[in-house]
Amino acid sequence: MLKSQKKKKTRSSKSRSQSIVSISSAEICQEPPSANNYRIRTSKTMGRYMVAAREFKPGAIILSEVPLIVGPLANCDVQCLGCYKVLYENGKYYRCKGCGWPLCSPNCRGLKQTFGHTEKECQTLSSTKSGRLLDYANFASMSQHFNAIAPLRCLLLKQTSPSQHAIIQSMEPHNEVRQAIPEVWDVNQATVVDRIRKDWGLSAYSEDEIHTICGVLEVNAFEIGQGGASLRGLYPTAFLMSHDCVPNTNHVDEDKEYRLTVRASTEIHTGHPVTLSYAHTLHGTMRRREHLIDNKFFECNCSKCVDPTELGTYMSALRCPKCQNGWVISNGPLDHEASWSCNNTSKDPSRRCPGYKVTANSIRLLVERITREVDSIDCNDIQAMETFLQKYRNVLHPNHYLCLGIKLSLSQLYGKVTGYIINDLPPEALNRKKEICKEIMQVFDVIEPGFTRLRGVTLYELHAPTMMLTTKNYEEGKLTKTELRKRLREVLDYLEEAALILGYEPESTSEHIMGVAAKDALGRIRNWETLLGKL
Numbered sequence: 001m002l003k004s005q006k007k008k009k010t011r012s013s014k015s016r017s018q019s020i021v022s023i024s025s026a027e028i029c030q031e032p033p034s035a036n037n038y039r040i041r042t043s044k045t046m047g048r049y050m051v052a053a054r055e056f057k058p059g060a061i062i063l064s065e066v067p068l069i070v071g072p073l074a075n076c077d078v079q080c081l082g083c084y085k086v087l088y089e090n091g092k093y094y095r096c097k098g099c100g101w102p103l104c105s106p107n108c109r110g111l112k113q114t115f116g117h118t119e120k121e122c123q124t125l126s127s128t129k130s131g132r133l134l135d136y137a138n139f140a141s142m143s144q145h146f147n148a149i150a151p152l153r154c155l156l157l158k159q160t161s162p163s164q165h166a167i168i169q170s171m172e173p174h175n176e177v178r179q180a181i182p183e184v185w186d187v188n189q190a191t192v193v194d195r196i197r198k199d200w201g202l203s204a205y206s207e208d209e210i211h212t213i214c215g216v217l218e219v220n221a222f223e224i225g226q227g228g229a230s231l232r233g234l235y236p237t238a239f240l241m242s243h244d245c246v247p248n249t250n251h252v253d254e255d256k257e258y259r260l261t262v263r264a265s266t267e268i269h270t271g272h273p274v275t276l277s278y279a280h281t282l283h284g285t286m287r288r289r290e291h292l293i294d295n296k297f298f299e300c301n302c303s304k305c306v307d308p309t310e311l312g313t314y315m316s317a318l319r320c321p322k323c324q325n326g327w328v329i330s331n332g333p334l335d336h337e338a339s340w341s342c343n344n345t346s347k348d349p350s351r352r353c354p355g356y357k358v359t360a361n362s363i364r365l366l367v368e369r370i371t372r373e374v375d376s377i378d379c380n381d382i383q384a385m386e387t388f389l390q391k392y393r394n395v396l397h398p399n400h401y402l403c404l405g406i407k408l409s410l411s412q413l414y415g416k417v418t419g420y421i422i423n424d425l426p427p428e429a430l431n432r433k434k435e436i437c438k439e440i441m442q443v444f445d446v447i448e449p450g451f452t453r454l455r456g457v458t459l460y461e462l463h464a465p466t467m468m469l470t471t472k473n474y475e476e477g478k479l480t481k482t483e484l485r486k487r488l489r490e491v492l493d494y495l496e497e498a499a500l501i502l503g504y505e506p507e508s509t510s511e512h513i514m515g516v517a518a519k520d521a522l523g524r525i526r527n528w529e530t531l532l533g534k535l
């Protein structure tokens with residue numbers, strides 16, 4: 001398939017902070033992506049992985065595809081089998097006439113649809129009489145039955161689409177590793193294998209076969225869905241992207257058909273791996289690596305994981321309690337048990353740390369305790385978040401991932417929640433919002449570089465206080481026209497990039513709505529051009 005990439009003409013954004021990605025270097029790709037975009041290679045450690053077969057600019061579509069199957073996530077709440085809307089015991093729901101499983105309504109849009117409640121599934125669930133096992137008086141117990149739906153959908157492909165089933169069979173299930181972990185294997189045995197074979201009587205599917213499907217889903221499925229949906233999908237090609245804690249792509253999934261679109265977030269050169277992060281990029285190394293080992297069954301040795309400073313971000317560092325000048329970081333981030341010590345080896349003996357060393361377990365316990373404290377903070381409580389940052393300023397690095405999470409929330413809450421509405425914010429609060437946005441964006445530029453959702457949202461958040469302060473300063477006669485033009489140009493740059501990045505988001509999402517708001521705001525700023533000439 002031929003591709004054509006139109007380059008958007010914009011002026012260079014060199015005048016701004018270096019962190020801003022030049023929009024003129026973005027690739028505005030309207031055409032469907034081609035399979036010629038990538039090649040599949042194999043390595044001893046990673047198995048198959050995807051590499052770029054051409055040069056990609058940020059924003060370029062690498063692949064876009066519909067799933068092989070879609071189904072409820074493991075341990076989800078009771079949901080409609082057609083459209084995956086969450087259902088409540090005391091709320092409105094409907095029992096499918098065919099199989100007795102819950103639907104949102106008799107006219108659910110997902111009825112008889114490939115990625116909803118298909119006729120084949122309805123017949124199968126009906127033949128097993130599984131609907132009778134559902135206790136509608138107790139949704140909590142009923143929800144457990146949903147763990148077996150996505151695996152069943154994979155198994156059904158064996159008859160309905162052998163070619164798609166073959167792709168699923170080719171995916172890595174990590175059976176050997178998973179079999180040795182009782183919390184994984186035994187739970188699957190009880191909640192999926194026995195459910196399908198014993199409770200539903202579908203004994204034609206072997207235990208091994210079902211365990212393999214469970215593994216395939218755990219290792220390869222994407223969490224998808226908008227508006228709090230608990231969904232997973234297996235995709236025919238996207239699963240081949242390898243993991244990197246600093247990924248070079250981002251992806252979105254759309255409501256319609258659950259299409260997954262993967263875009264380059266940074267430039268990707270021919271032959272380079274096309275990567276995504278299987279772990280939360282905003283977590284520290286210990287937590288990311290634990291997640292990858294527990295859920296994806298491999299040890300990550302990427303450049304961020306091997307570096308105790310996490311590429312200079314110090315996202316896991318603690319302030320040294322002994323010298324107060326250095327940072328306590330791991331002596332071997334790839335070794336779970338490696339000690340941590342202060343990195344202050346200043347030449348000046350009066351500043352040098354006398355030495356501080358602590359076990360990995362002490363760090364783990366301390367971070368777990370502080371994490372519980374973070375989790376207990378109300379998600380709209382600006383004051384409590386500021387108090388947290390203040391309280392831990394002598395314990396955690398300002399970029400520590402727990403602080404980063406709090407700062408990300410603050411960057412969005414200032415200007416939004418009751419008592420802090422943007423038009424009512426005093427200059428100090430506007431400056432605080434601006435400062436936080438800039439601080440976190442510096443870290444995002446390292447850990448999630450390029451065109452990413454985080455960046456788009458933060459740029460949008462940054463434009464508002466910058467604009468408010470500019471107007472205020474101008475009205476107070478504190479800015480010359482040249483300074484005003486410079487400041488407005490800065491806001492324009494933020495908004496242009498935010499509008500571009502957030503324009504990639506699916507229409508139903510809050511990020512997309514923010515992108516539309518960014519475009520509107522761009523129009524309003526352009527009005528200043530009548531006063532000042534072209535910005």
Ligand SMILES: C[S@@+](CC[C@H](N)C(=O)[O-])C[C@H]1O[C@@H](n2cnc3c(N)ncnc32)[C@H](O)[C@@H]1O
Binds near residue numbers: 297
């Ligand atoms: C979604 S699959 C990717 C496709 C898989 N490599 C294959 O051949 O089917 C995820 C698995 O790939 C391997 N993998 C992916 N990224 C890796 C990395 N950075 N280091 C080591 N293994 C990796 C791990 O075995 C992981 O569980």
